[in-house]
Amino acid sequence: SSELTQDPAVSVALGQTVRITCQGDSLRGSYASWYQQKPGQAPVLVIYGKNNRPSGIPARFSGSSSRNTASLTISGAQAEDEADYYCNSRDSAGNQGLFGTGTTVTVL
Amino acid sequence: QVQLQESGPGLAKPSETLSLTCTVSAYSLTTDYYWAWIRQPPGKGLEWIGAISHNRSPNYNPSLESRVTISLDTSKDQFYLKLHSATAADTAVYYCARGYTSGSRFDSWGQGTLVTVSS
Numbered sequence: 001s002s003e004l005t006q007d008p009a010v011s012v013a014l015g016q017t018v019r020i021t022c023q024g025d026s027l028r029g030s031y032a033s034w035y036q037q038k039p040g041q042a043p044v045l046v047i048y049g050k051n052n053r054p055s056g057i058p059a060r061f062s063g064s065s066s067r068n069t070a071s072l073t074i075s076g077a078q079a080e081d082e083a084d085y086y087c088n089s090r091d092s093a094g095n096q097g098l099f100g101t102g103t104t105v106t107v108l
Numbered sequence: 109q110v111q112l113q114e115s116g117p118g119l120a121k122p123s124e125t126l127s128l129t130c131t132v133s134a135y136s137l138t139t140d141y142y143w144a145w146i147r148q149p150p151g152k153g154l155e156w157i158g159a160i161s162h163n164r165s166p167n168y169n170p171s172l173e174s175r176v177t178i179s180l181d182t183s184k185d186q187f188y189l190k191l192h193s194a195t196a197a198d199t200a201v202y203y204c205a206r207g208y209t210s211g212s213r214f215d216s217w218g219q220g221t222l223v224t225v226s227s
Binding site: 086 | 153154156203207208211217
């Protein structure tokens with residue numbers, strides 16, 4: 001399969017923890033990258049590899065994976081975390097890119 | 109810090125070629141990074157179009173491969189997208205980005221440019 005599937009939307013209370021999942025066969029062979037996108041802005045890389053954060057990304061963002069599923073966890077969600085989140089991985093052959101369907105996170 | 113900036117016409121006519129340029133600042137295109145094009149139709153998700161790296165052949169999304177050309181000019185610090193036979197379905201915000209691999213881990217992005225395909 002060349003698809004990455006995410007739940008369309010999820011909500012979380014301010015300060016609570018939310019997990020976003022991404023499923024796809026390509027995740028059996030490569031780690032997911034995760035991006036945050038706010039309205040009118042370009043995506044920003046928040047997690048890559050096994051569980052790595054680029055410089056400037058808060059520690060409340062973390063990643064994990066198991067079999068064909070990757071997860072992004074926001075621990076202690078803040079109002080500024082309200083955004084669309086996309087997973088991304090290489091395809092099974094390793095040369096092409098795949099993006100997930102995207103998850104809208106609402107912070108209540 | 110690397111910066112990327114897309115440029116090109118904001119309007120393309122159906123059946124014609126959509127052409128965009130990405131200018132890279134503060135980073136050499138001759139390194140092992142990949143230089144990618146990604147698009148996002150209005151209100152929809154992200155779609156990987158393709159990517160290229162110095163001295164390597166480009167990789168393309170199979171669904172677009174017959175219409176896409178991505179090239180690189182290291183002397184100008186630019187890379188390019190050409191999408192032939194454009195249709196209204198190609199209307200999107202087009203982003204250029206730097207990738208650790210051809211298809212993933214895009215750590216720097218341009219601001220994006222909206223291209224509308226319409227007569």
